[in-house]
Amino acid sequence: MKYFFSVLLLSCLWLQSSAQVYKNEFGFTTENDAYLATLNDRYYTNGLFLYYRRAINPANFKTNIAKKTYEISVAQKIYTPYSGDAPIKENQDRPFAGYLDAGATYSVFYKNEFVLKTTAQIGTVGSNSLAEKGQKLLHKTVGFYTPEGWEYQIKNELAINLSANAAKLLYRTNDKIFDVTGEGYANLGTTFSGAGISALLRIGKLNQLFNSSSYNATIGETADKRFNEKEFFFYLRPKLNYVAYDATIQGSLFNNDSPVTFGVKPIVYEQQAGVNYTIRRLSFDFSLIFKTKEVKSVAEAQNYGSFSMVYRFN
Template sequence: MAKSKFLAFTIGIFLFGVQASAQQYKHEVGFQSDNDSYLAQGSDRYYTNGLFLNYRFATKNAAHHSGLKKKIVEISAGQMIFNPRSGYRPEPATQDRPFAGYLYVGAAMSWFHTEEHMLKAAVQVGTTGPNALAQDGQELLHETFGFYEPAGWEYQIGNEAAVNASVQYVRLLQRAENAKTDFSFEGYANAGTTFSGAGAGILFRAGNIEQLFNSASYDARIGNDGATPRHELFFYAKPQLNFVAYDATVQGSLFSDNSPVTYGVKPLVFAQQFGVNYSTGRLSLDFNVIFKTKEIKSTASAHQFGSITANYRFN
């Protein structure tokens, strides 16, 4: 009797979990953490840490618009921290990249179409320089985990108000008949006081994948049209060529000469991203690694880092 009750209880919990996940959610909160230490190589250089918080919600049913599947609004905040080959470079002559930080809040809107193409427009406002609190963030991180004490932040790029805008376009190119693999085009352009440039790449996915307008690939598992996304578990790869017109974290301010250490940027940077994503009803988990060719006109070398993302959905 006890075993049968336990079995019934277990089945009940399982069915409740399936039922709880078999619905559509309209809201999503999440975070993303970037760090080169995730690759376990012992490096602490260049783009050394990033932390991003996001809240997204799907607007009211967009189906009455021709071809429009859904619209998603995003509110975000984030901090990016950069340092030379090591966070301990007390002398400017040893700094092959400036110490720098970027702190912002942002908003974005994504339009997803039934023919599986997407347009996203975003704007960010914030600051670079000491006001970005990157020195405080790195010192707190290193103290918390027992790392070395950073040195050299007194030579970081100067304070500058940041206003940046970007657009991204995605279109499905080809999907296999068994719906287990597909290829999509991605292109972007950004312009602002911190970052300006453009890029294009191809996203390849393999595994249990959803259509682009319901996939975690583009933060589209929320909605307001009653459609319930299937569970996803897939590997992905994305080679991308980037044109860099301006990067304030390397070149300093557009409007003033208030940065003691600056360098030029490489105009063309190739990036290769590999990752795996798991998404169920409420939860999405993603881990990926990004390898980049040399970005700076100095003795700096190529760079790589890892990224972890978790999103939780609710009504």
């Protein structure tokens, strides 16, 4: 009998652990063209994103809403011409530029697997973004070349940007191992303005959009009925972007005092291919991104890699 109760107690503890719901998560994303294992070091050469998310108490949710979350984040992006060593102004095929911001995101996840996210960001473009210092410190630390040419970077400008993203499940197989989601976004701001549409194709061990790491929805205030305790899937995300304005290429909206600027290609096609693995507390994501030309110059197409890790807790 003692043995029976011991087994029962351990089983209850295990079940409680397996059903654990986490309300918070902290994570980071790092993006770099070096992740493609090439010698290129150009254009969008490095990005770093830190974020904290928390699930909102569902007490007053409408019946069609599965989950709400909010997020605060900081991000830095670094852009260079064909190389970080481009000291001759006339040879630069893209401006040196840095972007630094702090942002807040509010996400609503509906039970019919529709997702709506709105984001506001405030920051700076220019030397105040610390991009020059960041790249030079990184290169010195790892023994790379010394970047040259940052004196021609895009000038300081206040960055205020708003964005909205929407996603809706379009199709899922009966065995729940493959699905397709339609996506759209719009940006409006002093740094980035434009819009785009995309599709997310996933295959593997999946969860609903309101429970999936695909949309940063693995946290919650209450336990949801998930397809799978873990996620492991491969995905493709083809995207068509309309670029109305990009201050990291064109300079300030309000003046033309940056020493090197170019026009933008208004239509940019992007293909992302990646893999995602999610367990109770952790999520990992790695992807490769390939873009067509973004700059009206001799600059070539843009390719880079992205790695993310998230840790959940209460």
